[in-house]
Each structure stands twice: as structure tokens, then as C-alpha cells.
Amino acid sequence: MTLNDLPTLTLSQNGHNPEPSQRTFIMKKSALLAAVCVPAFLAAAPLSAKTLVYCSEGSPENFYPGVNTTGTSFDASTQVYSRIVEFERGGTKVQPGLAEKWDISPDGLVYTFHLRKGVKWHNTNKNFKPTRDMNADDIVFMFERQWKQDNPYFKVTSPNHSYFDDMGMPKLLKSVEKVDDYTVKVTLNQPEAPFLADLAMEFAAVQSKEYADAMLKAGTPEKIDQEPIGTGPFYLVQYQKDAIIRYKAFPEYYAGKAKIDDLVFSITPDASVRWAKLQKGECHVMPYPNPADLQAMEKDPNVSILSQAGLNIGYLAYNTQKKPFDDLKVRKAINMAMNKKAIVEAVFLGSGIPAKNPIPPSMWSYNDTIKDDPYDPEAAKKLLAEAGYPNGFETDLWAMPVQRPYNPNAKRIAELMQADLAKVGVKAEIKSFEWGEYRKRMQSGEHQMGMLGWTGDNGDPDNFLHTLLGCASAQGNGSNVAKFCYKPFDDLVTKAKVTTDVAERTKLYEQAQVIFKEQAPWFTIAHAVQLKPVRKEVVDFKLSPFGRHTFYGVDIKGK
């Protein structure tokens, strides 16, 4: 039975007979049923109001984004919670959330949040009834649960508050104080421009302190992460692992009730099966299509494919502290020896655009005036000779063993690169390890050159340029796998980090991208394009640059 069968269901529910064509359809089905298993009888399903079905790709780990790292888990919990500030729908701009407005002290150290009044908690849990609206206690709890090791909730579900730690919160936060019920003052140790954007990230979802206290008293603290209560647009009705997540629109949501009434995540791990379900109308939106199905999708009159360059970058990093890649000429030569366009076309199959900068074009401060290194094997050979390698050299070439959002097939890319490099005399040996091991070894700098990538967290260029290319992360096992530490570049991105004026930051980042191109610590491969097949009856679904799937504001036509 599909959602499109609903009109039929209405008919039979009212006691009328189905139309003849529908009758034969039902008869055909019954015959097949009877043939295989128990004799079946088909009847009407309970009629639901506006229901949107999303064929999600997997089960969430739990409903507490503070300890999660996967998009699958974030998608499941983001419907339920609100944050102090929110990203605009379909963009990276930060807008008011639970905080109606905020003041930032001139030195950029003190943030005072003025909270919205009358924000209701979901009143849907059988074990707990909220007695008060959202207030400053809940906001303070959000910080302290992830920050203070002595908080009784610090270790509940997991002590690994991955994003909170990664965004540098433990070092950054000096104090979080409740001024009154609707005012919270956050003091930082140093100015940090991306701080507001950080608070719009999933890890900063606000949970009910009252619920937490009640569950702690009942001896079941983990319940708050399994049967979540939030202030978000949808409340959780049912979760069956690997099968279904069922939500209903929260009528008292502070920004008004969602346009749809029911939201269902039909968990469908296989991409081809998701596509079959979408075709049949068993779901309305599906993530992560199989590139091989794209052509058929384009031809389907009931489906449109939304696309957007994702907030990501796939790259080949040269280990700038190892020979021969400590030599700028070698890095430039290799950049020119590989045919980027051909590689992207062959491997991304229309779901990627060649990258010239380390940040994606949808991000503010993207410097479009920069020219990419041309594909020119002859010039590359010349440069190699100048660098003292007239006959090329031998190197390793690391390729991830797994598919990643920014790179669908690293091994295939490595083979294409290997062939291109052979033409300029460079013999590259492809290496790979188990994924966890691979990353660890890359981060400790064992490679000469190797592929990796990044998906943006908070929409801030700092999250790419400082996190992936700054000197601080070039040390130890940091995420700067090119081990690129170049003072003129680092000065720019460090300065931009502590500057609050966006125009000024934009200038700094634009300049940093120029230096990046000159110094060539990476061969930038591609930005994967996010493709989202959506049925035509879905109205106003917006792609999130962060790859989230949110359904507030989405409507369904003809119901």
C-alpha cells in the first residue's frame, strides 16, 4: 500500500466499494498473497492527515546529539530539539532560536542571551510531565552537561562530547551564568568569531533540566536521551530500531505548528531500495541516491532532484614536511600533472564539481577570482626537472578504503591519479588501510601524499581554513594532514578567528585562499554536490548545506 492509495482508502472507509480498477488491483494482490502465505484480506488503513515519509538511511545512535557524530543521528534528533540560535532554513546564516536576541561585549568576550518567553516543552512522555516553560536553567544545563565533568549527566550515554570538544568549547568557555530566568551570560577566555555559529550546531541542542532531574531521581538518567523531550517542531511518538521513527507536529512550537501533521522516517539502508520506494510513493524524500540511478530519476515525472554544492571538500594532501613535497615546485608540478576535470567526471558522475579552493563555493568569503593550476603535464615535467627530479620520483599515494560524502571512490581516483603521474615520470604506489587506522596514520603524518576530506560543521570558513590548514592543527595528530604550517597563512586565519566584523573577516579569508593556492599544500579535488530526489507533491523542502534533513516549513500538496 502506498501513500498514493490514500484516496482509495478514504472511499472504502466510508463504506463505499472501491472503483473497478482498484478492485482488480486489490484482487491481483490478494491472489499473490494467497499463493505465498496466509490468505489475506485487504481493508482500509486508518486515515492519517498530512503525512510526510522520509526514507532515512539508518538508525540513530540515540536522541542526544551532544555525543553523536553522524548525520543519521543528527537528522533524527534535530526535529525534536531547538537550539539557542538556529541556522536559517537552507543556509548557513545564524538567526534567533531559543534566544530572541543577544548582546556581544565590545571585546568579544561576553555574550548575553535574552531568551524567548513561553516556549513549551513537549508534554508527551508517559513518565514525565513538564511543569514549566523553557528557561535559563535548561540553557546552563546544555553547557554544563558537556563541559563539567562533575555534572551528573556528563557520563550519561557517553562521556565523549565529541563536537563540544572539537569546537574547542572546554578551553573557550570561562563561565556560563544564569542572570535571571530568561537571561544567560556566557563569558569566553578569548574572542572567537565562530562562537555563535557553533551554538547553532546540533551538539548544542537544549534539553529539559527538569526532565533530567526527574530521571536522575528515578535512577534512569539515560531515558532523557532515549525518550527525548524537546521544544522543537516535532515530538517523538515511536522509535523502532532499524524500522521506523514516528513524529507528530508539536502544536505549541514557538514559531507555529509545522505544515505537515505527521513525520515518518522509514529506515531504508539500501540506496536502490530507497529509490524504488520513492518511485512507488512509499516515501517522499530520500537521501544519498546511488549515482547509477540518477539518470532514471531525472526521467521520472513524479520526482525532482534538488541539488546544491555541499559544504565539503575532498582533497589530496601533500605532506609538506616530507621529501619531496617539502619543495613547493614539486607540489605545483604534481598539481599540474593531474587531470582534475577528467577525474571528477569519471568518479563523481555528475555529483561533484572540481574544486579550486579549500572552501566550497556556497560559503561566504569564497574567493572566485583565484585561478586553478592548469592541467599541463609538460609544464609539470619542467618544474620537476627544476626541482631536481628530471626523471620523476617514487612516492606513496594513500586512498581511503571507504566511501565518504566528499569522495565516492577514493581508490578509483587514486588509480586515475597514478596513471596521470606516470606520464610525468612519478611512480605512485597506492596504499590503503582500514578506515580508522587510515585516518590515524594520516593524522600522524606517515604518508607522503594521501586523500582525505572534510564536511563543514558550522558554516564558518574558520572551520576549514584554520581547522584543516592552521599551524595549531599541524602538530601531533591534528587534522592538518598536509602538516602545512606557513606563517603568512596562519597569521591571516588566526586573526580572522578573533575578529567579529564579518566584512573584515571576509577580506582576511579571501587573502588566505590566495596564499593557499600559491603554496599548494593540497591538490583540491572536488566539492561533492548534494543531490536529493524529492517527490513533486513535496512543497518547499530546502537543502541544508550541512546535509541535515529538516521538515519544519515543508508541506505536501493535494492533501
Add this chain to the structure above:
Amino acid sequence: MLRFILTRVSLIIPTFIGITLLAFFLIRLVPGDPIETMAGERGIDAARHEQLRKEFGFDKPVIVQYGIYISRVLQGDLGKSLITQAPVWEEFKSLFPATVELALCAILFALVIGLPAGMLAAIRRNSIFDHGVMGISLAGYSMPIFWWGLILILVFSVQLDLTPVSGRIDVLYYIEPVTGLLLIDSLLSGEEGAFASAVEHLILPTIVLGTVPLAVIARMTRSAMLEVLGEDYIRTAKAKGLSRFRVVALHALRNALIPVVTVIGLQVGVLFTGAILTETIFSWPGVGKWLIDAIFRRDYPVLQGGALLLGIVVMSVNLIVDLAYGLINPRIRHHR
């Protein structure tokens, strides 16, 4: 008979120890640990990694960890999933009925078609029917499950629109699990159409999962039947002037069933293996998919607990089969 049962039961203990050892050490041989797997591209600094390893108890020598694990298992505590923090037993309990439902339907499907097909093929040896059944069953046996499932979806769901694509029931039904077996729960719920929807959703996965056992059962029945039909007592029965039906159904079938029953028992293990793929294709919320995820996430407790519980199920089924074998064949029961 008692001695027979005791011998069989005593074999369970070494098997049990074997499973815990294998599950425990094999997953630890795989590089990477749950903390690193969770960290993703972000990575994790060494100090924090060490601290978390301590929290989870991974800093102790592996043999000590195994000792702790076994002592907990013996007290009935399988631990908690590292990822969801839910007790392994609770997760297993909520997912296992789905696998059982699918496996039961699949084996039923295999028996209902495989037994008669095998018998007929044996009786009409070397006929077109015989060659047809054997050819098809060989194809069925060699069929890659993933491909087979997708083909069925494309043909029956997408092209012919006869069955739903995947899932256990239409998303419009909200059935509270009582027994966990949706065929029963949907009837109990009293919601109109829920049962039919559950049946519809079972058809394709049943066929996909049942294909391999069906092929094995058909081939096994045929060869067992052929052997029995060549026995002297069958010739005697025929010579006595018994009807062909009586000869086949009463004299031959019962004896031919002995090896077939054993094969059915062994197929339970095969079913669980097949369930892993079938469940992934049909988004079937069973234990197969759960274990695969546990491997990818290095969720040690889930993998150890799941393997152990499934092992116990397979062992129990085989024990029951062995006992049934004894019932069918008095020679085994009285053998000293």
C-alpha cells in the same frame, strides 16, 4: 533416550565457550576501536583517547577483559551497547522477533514447495520435471541474495506494483509490539488492514530468504527419496500390491525424511546468515542488520552478545532436530 539427550546437551558447553572466545577475540583483531570509529574525520587526540579507553575498560589486558565479560555473561549480563547505551539483551529482544518471523516464513515456504518438488522429482526421475526442478534449484542455490532481492523488488514492486518495496508494515499503521511477531500483533491490534499489510510486506523477503533453503531441501529430498525408493522393502511393498501412493507416502517418505530433517536443522544457521543481507535489502528490522552495524561501529558488547545469543538459538534448534531425528529413527534412539 535420556542418555542420548544428555550427550547432546553436554556438547553445548564447549560450543558455548568456543563462541564467546571467537566473538570476543575476532572483533578485537579488527583494527580500530569504537572510540576512533565514532570520531570520524575529526580524529581524537591521544590523551582524550586514552581517557575514554579507560572509561570503557579497554585499557585492561584483553584476557582480563574476557574474564570480566564471561563472569558477567554467566550472571546473565550481556552488557550495554557502546553506541546506544541500551542493554544488549533489550535490543536483541526487540529485534529478534522480526528475524524469527521472517525465518519461520522462509523455512515454511521452502518446505511447502521444496518437499513436494523433491519428492516428485525423485518419483519422475529423469523426466523434464526432474531436470527442471534440479536446474532451478541449482540456480536458486547459487543466486546472490542481494541481486535476487533487488530484481524481485524491481519486478514485483516497481513494475507490477503487486507488493510493497520494503519494511514490515505500511507506515500508516501504528502497531505497539506485544509479541514482536507482526503477523500476530497486527491481528491483536484490531486495526483494519494491518494484518494484510504485514502479510504483503512479508512476501518478497520470504521468497528471497527462502530460496537457498528451498533449493537445498528440494535436492536433498530428491536424493534421499531416490535412495529409499531403491531399497528392497520398497520393492516388497510394491510386490505386495500396495498402491503407489501408499508406497511413496508411508513407506518411502518417512525414511527419506531423516536426512532431510537434519538438513532443515542446519538451514537455520544458513537462514541467519541470509537474514543479514535480506534484512538490509528489505529494511527488515531484525538482528542481522544489527550485527552488521555493530561490526562497522566496533560495538563489541553487541557483537559478542548477539553472536552468543544467535549461537544459542542455532544450537537449540539443532538439539531439537537431533531429538526429532531420534524420534523418527528408532535405531538412533536405541543406539548404544
